[in-house]
Amino acid sequence: MADQAKSIEQLETQFPAVSGSAFAAAREQILASGQSVLQSEQGCIYEVFPDGRRVLIKQIAPPTHAVSGSKLPIQ
Secondary structure (H helix, E strand, O other), X not given: OXXXXXXXXXXXXXXXXXXXXXXXXXXXXXXXXXXXXXXXXXXXXXXXXXXXOEEEEEEOOOOOOOOOOOOOOOO
C-alpha cells in the first residue's frame, strides 16, 4: 500500500510538466495545420494565427491566485 501511495505521489508531481508539454505540442500542431488558437494573456483573450498575428477577442478579469489546499467559490 505504501509503495502504491508513493507511486501515485510521484505521478502527481510529474503531472504539471507533462501536461504543459502536451498542451504546448497540441498548440503547435493546431497552428501547423493552419488553424488559430485562443490564448489568455494579461487579462485578455487573443486569437493567435499561424502567421503570428494576434487579434484581441475580449478583456477578462485578471487571474485569481490560489494557495494549494484552499477553497475558492465558483461563480
